[in-house]
Amino acid sequence: MLRRRPHPFLCALLLVAAPGCYGGLGANDSNAAADSEDAGSTAGSDGASTGADDGGSVFACDPDAVAPELPLRRLSKIQYASTIADLVRGAAPEGDVDAILTELDPLIATVPEDARETIAGETHGGFRRLDQTVHQEHVNASYDVAVAVGRELTATEARRTAAIGSCATDADAANDDACLGDFIARFGGRAMRRPLDADEVGFYRSVYDGEGAAVGMDPEAFADVVAVMLVSPQFLYFVEHGDAPVAATADRYWLSGHEIATRLSYHFWQSMPDDELIAAAESGALLTDEGYAAQIDRLLADPRTEITFGEFYREWLWLDDLAPMDALVGTALFDAVRGDFEPGPDTTANMVAEVVDMATWTTFVQGGGFEELFLSDRSFAKTADVAALYGVTPWQGGEPPVLEDPARVGLLTRAALVASGGNNTRPIMKGVFLRKGLLCEPVPPPPNNAAANPPELSDEMTTREVVEELTQQPDTACAGCHSTFINPLGFATENFDSLGRTRTEQTLFDEAGAVVGSKPIDTSSMPQIIAGDTTMSSGAADLAQLMIESDKPQACLARNLVRFTLARPEDVMGDGCMLDEAASRLSEGVPLVEVIRAVALRPEFRQRRFE
Amino acid sequence: MGKPRQLLLARRHFLHGAGGFALALPVLRSLMPRDSWAGDPPFAKNPRFVAFATEHGGVWEDFMFPGATTLTDTQAYAGRTIRRGALVRTLDGAQAGVCPVLSGPADVLTPELAAKLNVLRGLDCPFYLGHHRGGHLGNFADNDGNGTDGVVAQGFPMPTIDQVMAWSPSFYPDLSTTLERSMIVGSRVSWGWSSPESGTGSIQEQPPVFSSLELFNRIFVPVEDDLTSARPPVVDRVLDQYRSLRQSDRRLSAADRQRIDDHLERLDELQRRLEVTVSCGDVMPPSADSTDEWNSSSFGYDPAAQRRFWQLFNDVIAAAFVCGTSRIAVLRVSDTFSDFQGDWHQAVAHEAHTHDGGAQGTLWAAHQRFFADVMLDLARKLDVDEGDGVTMLDNTLIAWSQESGLFTHESVSTPVVTFGSAAGAFATGQYLDYRNLADEGMYGWSNGSTQRLNPGLSYNQWLGSALTAMGVPKAEYEAGEYGGYGQIYVGEGREQYYPSGVFDVAGETLPWLGSD
Structure with a gap:
């Protein structure tokens, strides 16, 4: 249904004391449960959300800090x-x-x-x-x-x-x-x-x-x-008894060779160790730094590792949440919105695959670092539908085609990250994803019943205007987060329509799908990647640059990589050394595959705590 | 493994199968251990429970509830005047019903079947819950956190009442024929303890099935199983392995050992299931599977396919109840039962209160189809004689709850519709209205429409009433200051509408609902 006038009533009604989105959220409390075990390891110590303004990692490495251990982990x-x-x-x-x-x-x-x-x-x-x-x-x-x-x-x-x-x-x-x-x-x-x-x-x-x-x-x-x-x-299960105690610790032990082989194999390959890995365990080679590193190199070079990290990227980037692109085909309004582009039942999966292929190619073929991942100008669309959205020929393998469209400025503008599959774009949800998924900053819950009033397609206003009027009314609880924390991020990619196609104007439709006008797209915003930063962004390219410069997405990727590697939520204090190493290397532009290797090389990967 | 018991098929009946499978079944009574029957027939001592959970709600009162003139009786209760009356079945051509949503073919919703309905109004979750899955059966923690109250509730995960029943020795005093303690269809509707036998550990979602054929395979023991082996069952040896690891002096953390204990409990349950050798006689495997429907690209807007999907599960549930291989089924129904093609969530559910009524018309018609095609279908399939004039439906409680009340997102006056008397625990044929009409302080809001809401009784009281009806003693589930089931939490700004008197009675069976 179309909205002719936004309804500001909701926010006016809900003037509850919502926490401010900056200041009140200076700390990422995502590890509250895990951190609570460690004295002094408070949520406030998790400085990732505040960025690394000094250019270093936002994590602190305390070699004596001990992370909680995941008890008797089962096979996925x-x-x-x-x-x-x-x-x-x-x-x-x-x-x-x-x-x-x-x-x-x-x-x-x-x-x-x-x-x-x-x-x-x-x-x-x-x-x-x-x-x-x-x-x-x-x-x-x-x-x-x-x-x-x-x-x-x-x-x-x-x-x-x-x-x-x-x-x-x-x-x-x-x-x-x-x-x-x-x-x-x-x-x-x-x-x-x-x-x-x-x-x-x-x-x-x-x-x-x-x-x-x-x-x-x-x-x-x-x-x-x-x-x-x-x-x-x-x-x-991964039954681990450990071997020799870690020096100067009370309850930490080095894993045995076979336990290490198992951890490595399931981390990189999602399956049991092969003969060579078992042999390295039995010979004791895995217990040496050289032998251990050699096996990591061998595992990394195996195609199974690429598949595993394809899963990592897919899950990190919330790609499984992408809505079906073809659900509304046949409805008047959507048919008008989509024009001559007809998404099929596989279009969503093709969009997801394009991002996964981009990430794994960058990591394992190109040898790229974080910036190459974040700013890739190549298309990995193997199918005609996504290639058509990008205006390129489908990728046949080998060197991927260059995205000529200047609006496609990397990860943030991939179809899977901007498309909604509906009649309308979803700048709020895009903003929430960027804030939470790529910056690892928690977004406080909306006031009660806020979700009852979603922004709707208007025949008079752009989606951005609808969202602004709905959520950025001065002195409302909504505005506290939306105007500074959420919407500016989502607005930056409003130059893509609900199917991920580039646009400079938003075509306005009536309910029956008839065109009633158009309005120019505005992608400018003050994204405040760092709290209080008044730098303006003109769109996705600026936003991506500001994000990279903040080191926050690198820290966020580090969090997710450590989480995936250890198969448990990271502990900012206990896992601080691993987080710090990963985040620092990502910020330094070290190739992604080297960061993956570095995380697995950490001694913590080969140790186990028994309480 | 012993030889399956051969049943005395003195009496059989054919289920009203919808094409899933042909089934000639013995009556349940022949399967029930003698002491499971009440000393005062005709009701079974151990009833069955079915819960349907549907999304959104938001159906206007004129469609969802019988007319106010139905409410002929009043009573003072918990600081308000509550009302009730006998349901009135009316005919409209070939359709019969007690209100627009609760209607169906007149030859199915017969006067006798309509008399086994209850319609409950005025059951509230006294805080803003928003979108949720878990609240239907008591785990309010599984909500989207779209609101400060919802975030608070996320901190208090609870087992859902079906899992309380499933692991209650009072509900299942005899598991000799039970293969599945609880049949769970559709995701995120049922939660239980990681160590359910001991009621300890973490709260985790119970995995659902989406295939009626898979469910069928879980609840029937094929007679043709190889029974000739002289080898002892290996599950004993499996248990030995876990006990050996548990008791070994190898280095393990305390949490490791807890995980082993959890697994041992599950192995005990596996062993128990493997020893169930009941056979239901002439069971023909289903010829169709629900996933055949589900995999169709048009399933999302094909109400006929959705009807077939759910009726296939109804067939399996009815058969499991007849065979005694399970006594609980919970189903989360997220299908729309509409040919609307589009964003149902935003364009229909969230628009349910736009004044033109367009979305509402789509919404209530969809709810009517769910009632007629699924809930009524199961009631009809269960309404077969179990002996002494009592039907399987009489010995069952089927409950349908919606995600929200009259307003999408707002869990005030969440409609609860039931079929069956829970083996005589509930009186039926009633419209029960527990709202406090003298209090119009609350408002509901959705897309430009506001409406006064009258606070009701606690939804926890309904959950406790259902548990009591199923024979679960309060000692097994009540905890804390108040009765009823689950955490009682009053949302910000709602204290005035829910005074303590509302919760003082939460441990009682809802007034008029109990048969005594």
Whole structure:
């Protein structure tokens, strides 16, 4: 529905004492829960939101500070599915692998999806690997999958020969005992990501025996052993006991070689360690700085790492929240708004992929740093729909096409970050995303019922004008945040319409979709990336530059990278060294891949705290 | 694993399946342990619970509620005069109903079925909740934080009442036939403890299903399962592994051990489920799956497809109740039941109170379709004789709640519509109005329209009433100063409308609703 006159009534009614968006929010309290454990580690110590005006990192590195540890982390669904697949590939005849995985797919699908978990008090964004809930369905589904894997790997003589060895199918009973022992050690070692000890081998032998039910090389008994292994805590969780104590600490320990191998492999590849990583663990090479760094280099060079960090960028940039672009096709107003551009059912996914490809290409192919990521002038649109929005030919791989449109000035102007899929742009939500997602500054909740009055498409005013009249009335609670903290960021990209196309004028429509006029777009604003800074921005290019100069988005990316790496909310004090290293390097323009490497090289990645 | 019990199929009935699967089922009574029946038949001692949670609300009172003339009785209660009356079913051609939204085909919403309805008005969440999912069943913390009150509420996560029931030894005194303690359809409607048996740990969302076929597979034990193995079940050995790690002297943190304990509880539940060997007789697997509908690109504005989607779940729920493999179902229905193609949230729900009534017309018609196509459909499917003239519906409480009251975002007078008497715990056929008409101090606001709102009783009281009806003793869920279920929090500036007298009665079953 169109709004002819904005309704200022709401804000007038709700003159509640909303906190000011600067001053009252000088500290990012996103770590309040985690920080509360550390004396002196108050929300106020989290200076990221205030920027690094001195040019250094906003984080403080205190080598003695200790971060909380994530207890008994479980495999994420992606990690679980990848590990099952890798185990099957390593145990089944090559020609049977696809059939087995197809058989397992419906069962793996019953494992609950991981939710995007974020930090306390935040409702947007988040990373799936932070979801540590364990539901009944996890236990039920993993049991069903484990039983099915056991059944499938032992279903035929050929499969038993491949998984267990020819000793399992030959007629020689004399080798049966060794056959069983070898299988338990080999398959179990792969599943548990470490060698089994004698007690464990004995335990699995007893599983095989089945209270005396097993006779000879019994396929059902082998299947049971596989099943029990694949629901063990050592398989479903990252069970870590640590090794040597960290000097001069009370409760910190270095991880063992196999524990490090597991952390590395799941961090970079989302799956179990490969033979080379296991060998490095067993030889002790992983416990040396050189050996550890060499393995990180090897993991980083593997294509699986690019996929993993594609997931990271996708989740960091809230790309899963992008609305469908085609939902309103066929409605009069939207058809008028979209003109001859017809978004299809895949357009949203194509927009998301374009940003993910941009980020991973910049990171792993170009070797770019933060500015290259933030200001990339290349198109990564592989499909005709998004390429058409950009006015380029689809990217076929290789060197990506240059975006000739001067309005496309990097990340902030990618279609996935400016499109709404509706009749109208959403400058408020764009502003909220930039403030929260890219600057890591909390936005206080709106007054009660504020959301009841969304800005609507007007036949008289631009969307910016509607938003200003609705939310920036002087002396209202709304204006406190909207006029300084939210709207100026969102207005900067109002030169893109709701489908992400460049515009200099906003066409005005009536309800039936008839054009009734147009008004010029105004992208100027005072974004106040740093509180009180009165520098004006003329649009997205200026805004991006101001953001880069503030070092805030670099600090924010550092937060998210540490969060993703540790699979838990960062602790500003306890993780200060890791945060500081990441943020400093990002601000210095160090290539992104080097920052990823540097975070994993931190000693904290190889340590574990036990309380 | 033992051999499945073979049931005595002395009496069967065919469910009113909507095409999902053919099912010849024994009556529930043959499945119920003898002591689960009340000494005073005909009602079952252990009733079932179904909750439908729909989005937005905002339906005008003339559409959502019966006319005021229906309210013939009054009573002083909690500092106000409350009102009630018998629901009046009226005919409009082939349609029958008690109000425009609560209407359906006359041959389905028969006088007998209409008499099993209740319409509750004047149940309030006494703070600004805004958009939420969790409030329907008591976890007010799951809200969007679009308001200062909502942010406060986010700090108090609670299990939803279905999970309280699901893990209550009073609700499930005998789990021998239970495969799923609670069937959850649609995201973010049910929350429980990470260690549900002990009621400890963190509050976490319960994962939903979207596939009726997957739900079917969870609640039925295939008779053709291989039963010939002489090998003992491996779940015992799985438990051994976790206990061994838990008790080992290897280095673990206290929190690590808690995680293992949580997992052990889940394994106990898995073991229990694996020992359920009930068979329902001639069960044919469903021939259709809800996701077949859902995957259609036009599903979002195809009310017929949405009807089929939800009716497939209704089939599975009814079958599970008949078989006794579950007694709880909660469903979050986020479909619009409208052919409106566009931004429903902004263009319809948020416009529900524009004076021209255009959006409202779309909104209430959609709610009517939900009622007729989903809620009424399930009521009809359950309204089959279980013996002694009592139907499965009589032994069930179906409750439909909306996200908001008469105004989108505002949780004052959130409508609650019920079917069934909860095994005799509730009187039915009533329109109950708990508002304090003498107090017009509050206002609702939406898109240029304001209206006085009369404060009602606490929604917590409704939640507690439902728990009580389901046989969950207050000792299992009440905590704090007041009765009822869940945290009681009065929003900023609303204290005057909700004096302590409102909460003093929160532990009582809502007046007139109880059958005694």
